Amino acid sequence: MRPETEAELAAMVAGANGPLRVQGGGTRTIGAPVTGQVLDMSGLSGVVLHEPGALTLVAQAGTPVAEVEAVLADEGQRLPFEPMDHRALLGTVGTPTLGGMVAANVSGPRRVQGGACRDFLLGVRFIDGAGRVLKNGGRVMKNVTGYDLVKLMAGSWGTLGVLTEVSFKVLAIPQAEATLVARGRSDADGVAALSAALGSPFDVSGAAHLGDGAAGAARTQVRIEGLAGSVAYRVAQLQARLPGFDVVEGAESAALWQEVRDVLPFAGVPGAVWRLSVKPSDGPVLSAALKAQGLDHKAIFDWGGGLIWLLVDAAGDAGAALIRGQMATLGGHATLIRGNEALRRAVPVFQPEPAPLAALSVGLRAKFDPRGILNPGLMG
Amino acid sequence: MEMPKPDPQVMAKKPQLVKRLQEVLPTDAVIHEEAETRAYECDALTAYRCPPLCAVLPSSTVEVAAVLRICHDMGVPVVPRGSGTSLAGGALPTADSVILGVARMNAVLETDYENRFIRVQTGRTNLSVTGAVEQDDFFYAPDPSSQLACAIAGNIAMNSGGAHCLKYGVTTNNLLGVTLVTMDGTVLEIGGAHLDAGGLDLLGVICGSEGQLGVVTEATLRILHKPEGARPVLMGFDSNEVAGQCVSDIIKAGVLPVAIEFMDRPCIRATEAFAGAGYPDCEALLIVEVEGSDAEIKEQLDLILEIARSHNPVELRESTSAEESAKIWLGRKSAFGAMGQINDYMCLDGTIPVSQLPYVLRRIGEMSQEYGLGVGNVFHAGDGNMHPLILFNANKPGDLERCEAFGADILRLCVEVGGCLTGEHGVGIEKRDLMVDQFAPEDMDIQMAVKDVFDPKWLLNPAKVFPLEVSRLRRAG
Numbered sequence A: 001m002r003p004e005t006e007a008e009l010a011a012m013v014a015g016a017n018g019p020l021r022v023q024g025g026g027t028r029t030i031g032a033p034v035t036g037q038v039l040d041m042s043g044l045s046g047v048v049l050h051e052p053g054a055l056t057l058v059a060q061a062g063t064p065v066a067e068v069e070a071v072l073a074d075e076g077q078r079l080p081f082e083p084m085d086h087r088a089l090l091g092t093v094g095t096p097t098l099g100g101m102v103a104a105n106v107s108g109p110r111r112v113q114g115g116a117c118r119d120f121l122l123g124v125r126f127i128d129g130a131g132r133v134l135k136n137g138g139r140v141m142k143n144v145t146g147y148d149l150v151k152l153m154a155g156s157w158g159t160l161g162v163l164t165e166v167s168f169k170v171l172a173i174p175q176a177e178a179t180l181v182a183r184g185r186s187d188a189d190g191v192a193a194l195s196a197a198l199g200s201p202f203d204v205s206g207a208a209h210l211g212d213g214a215a216g217a218a219r220t221q222v223r224i225e226g227l228a229g230s231v232a233y234r235v236a237q238l239q240a241r242l243p244g245f246d247v248v249e250g251a252e253s254a255a256l257w258q259e260v261r262d263v264l265p266f267a268g269v270p271g272a273v274w275r276l277s278v279k280p281s282d283g284p285v286l287s288a289a290l291k292a293q294g295l296d297h298k299a300i301f302d303w304g305g306g307l308i309w310l311l312v313d314a315a316g317d318a319g320a321a322l323i324r325g326q327m328a329t330l331g332g333h334a335t336l337i338r339g340n341e342a343l344r345r346a347v348p349v350f351q352p353e354p355a356p357l358a359a360l361s362v363g364l365r366a367k368f369d370p371r372g373i374l375n376p377g378l379m380g
Numbered sequence B: 001m002e003m004p005k006p007d008p009q010v011m012a013k014k015p016q017l018v019k020r021l022q023e024v025l026p027t028d029a030v031i032h033e034e035a036e037t038r039a040y041e042c043d044a045l046t047a048y049r050c051p052p053l054c055a056v057l058p059s060s061t062v063e064v065a066a067v068l069r070i071c072h073d074m075g076v077p078v079v080p081r082g083s084g085t086s087l088a089g090g091a092l093p094t095a096d097s098v099i100l101g102v103a104r105m106n107a108v109l110e111t112d113y114e115n116r117f118i119r120v121q122t123g124r125t126n127l128s129v130t131g132a133v134e135q136d137d138f139f140y141a142p143d144p145s146s147q148l149a150c151a152i153a154g155n156i157a158m159n160s161g162g163a164h165c166l167k168y169g170v171t172t173n174n175l176l177g178v179t180l181v182t183m184d185g186t187v188l189e190i191g192g193a194h195l196d197a198g199g200l201d202l203l204g205v206i207c208g209s210e211g212q213l214g215v216v217t218e219a220t221l222r223i224l225h226k227p228e229g230a231r232p233v234l235m236g237f238d239s240n241e242v243a244g245q246c247v248s249d250i251i252k253a254g255v256l257p258v259a260i261e262f263m264d265r266p267c268i269r270a271t272e273a274f275a276g277a278g279y280p281d282c283e284a285l286l287i288v289e290v291e292g293s294d295a296e297i298k299e300q301l302d303l304i305l306e307i308a309r310s311h312n313p314v315e316l317r318e319s320t321s322a323e324e325s326a327k328i329w330l331g332r333k334s335a336f337g338a339m340g341q342i343n344d345y346m347c348l349d350g351t352i353p354v355s356q357l358p359y360v361l362r363r364i365g366e367m368s369q370e371y372g373l374g375v376g377n378v379f380h381a382g383d384g385n386m387h388p389l390i391l392f393n394a395n396k397p398g399d400l401e402r403c404e405a406f407g408a409d410i411l412r413l414c415v416e417v418g419g420c421l422t423g424e425h426g427v428g429i430e431k432r433d434l435m436v437d438q439f440a441p442e443d444m445d446i447q448m449a450v451k452d453v454f455d456p457k458w459l460l461n462p463a464k465v466f467p468l469e470v471s472r473l474r475r476a477g
Ligand SMILES: Cc1cc2nc3c(=O)[nH]c(=O)nc-3n(C[C@H](O)[C@H](O)[C@H](O)COP(=O)(O)OP(=O)(O)OC[C@H]3O[C@@H](n4cnc5c(N)ncnc54)[C@H](O)[C@@H]3O)c2cc1C
Pocket: B043, B044, B079, B080, B081, B082, B083, B084, B085, B086, B087, B089, B090, B091, B102, B122, B143, B144, B145, B146, B149, B150, B151, B152, B153, B154, B155, B156, B157, B158, B159, B160, B161, B162, B163, B210, B211, B212, B214, B215, B216, B217, B336, B424, B425, B426, B461
């Protein structure tokens, strides 16, 4: 099925008599495998509105992310949350779409400063499981009218509704960027440096540490963006506080962040990949604990240490029991991002929730999708 | 404003209810004498008042859960309350409801600079959250003008904003986790010191749910290191169009001011008479504030001033000292007080696309003539969040009704140009009946379905947000 209008899509969902597998560009093969008829969203494509002076962009959900980025770049703007492109890591082909990005709440290194995809999402239109055309939020930057279902739809992986249109707050591309880089730090020292940078007044827009062996020798990096003079000033201030950090600028700096954003060091390397969100200082603690428990892995720490990409052996449960055991003591959540279908069937891909929370999630799904036909089971 | 008729069966249960509440709370935490329940009869939307059946002031999550279990068991509606500064009537009781106030729950539970968060009980006031960390040069960014009084509880329920949210975002962008007690007394931990949700983003929907999904008792909030400095610049223009264009050009240029505030002529004149901040007598005035070190501030202001000059301002005033900065902000900060000196006022809160600013201001001016009521505009221009202040005389029969009708027309205009009814104050009862102008019936139905899941009996703050007619069947069941 490949609808070309919202009305057509609504009719298809209303008339569906079995499960649907909602697909944007098919580049983010994440979640428990879904059996169902493919609902190809690429026909609902195109930028509906871009108002640079109001920092707003509205587009249909099937619009390629690249197309939106190009439209924005023409006016010197961008999606501020730096969405990851999953293709290299997952070995997928196809064209990432806005709908897929929102459904997965995809946010890159800049999340730690400005916010996630969900924070910049101003409004959604979507079709619920009964085929109703619904809207929430809008196109303005401040809106508390009624419940915020915009956030709920972001990261719901197409299980609550099929997105048809999304609106964003966008921001100007800054004049300059620079990155402070140090090599050879332990995970604990690297993350401590990130914490010092993030706790400074210098408005850091990226703070990552690539653990030893993830991409050669360990690498710790801190990004500053803004007006040229301001970047130079803040870099100097941070260098004074973080001894041993060198500075790279422009394209060289950007390349370092693309590597982290897209988790390139793990692309094409065999193994399963987990994505963990924890309290930043717990990052190195958790990695050390897993090693002590015998779970060999490589780790990339983003978001000041709080976002951990773990590359593990895909055999057995790919470390699921040990990782989830750690999450139970430390708090946070772990998602299996890369694993073959058998693995994604065998272990819960998303962090299992405590019973009362799980009951709320189940209750919400039953309201939004009473027949249980939208990506059923994908989130567990 | 219509409120549901109090349920006589619930009213009749008062003695039994009070007795059960006294069993789980200290005596002084159950307020049931009529003279004392009056203290809770309204919030900052003072035009509407109704004393509750009783009020409770628990001191812990456990006590909150115990209270909710009793009310759930007895079928008594509960209205959560923070500091009662809502401008939308969000904390207005009904005669058959229990006010659950979290004011006694104001402790700091954990401060973590390494991970940049603070965990507090939600009765703590907004300003005292920053107060708890400012000696270490940290702050909590969302800064509603009511920050001295309003509680984090209300901030979360309303997803409150502030003057500096152009850069730092509103409450939802700075909220990491909550402890939530649902109506049946279940205690839930949602989010925490980590970022984003592992499953559905329940935190995102709880923030801004106006006390209808659960009682928030604790919150984990993001804190940031203070900037090195901040400085405002004041600009005067001879038309709203030009000022509006200047706002657009600034935010497009790639400098991100922390605040862009706008005042129109009626407001400028009123504040001048009241506070004497030395504002120019012009059609429209902007205050733009940037942050950073001295050199960084200069770099940003140079760019901003260049943009401003290209719009032929009638006045451009740079601050060279802390005193001058304070003077620039003085008028803006006294604007509400100044308007209040002239008359009673109603403060609206619609948001519009920034590009519609000149048109909307012109239409408001025309409507002001038609209704014969004065209006001043002072608002957060960078994000299009308007605050028209409509002047009326509460003692003059018919004036409040006229003012409300005028306000409703302004809000409908906001929706018509692509905006919304409320940018930061919430719907409450004030904008409840206008929801139909922004949402189709299905759009409200799916929101109410969320409440069905969290609060199946519709006992929590039930008469708010959704028009009574729209929520009638659910409230009855
Ligand atoms: C002079 C003035 C200036 C203002 N300026 C701003 C501003 O700049 N920006 C802005 O956004 N707002 C502003 N406001 C509005 C108001 O201050 C905010 O809405 C504030 O967040 C309300 O907080 P409160 O603690 O007083 O909440 P209350 O008024 O007590 O309650 C507000 C809502 O929250 C719910 N609630 C309270 N506690 C809980 C809880 N524990 N769990 C669940 N729900 C709960 C209530 O049921 C109600 O619906 C202003 C108000 C005034 C009077």
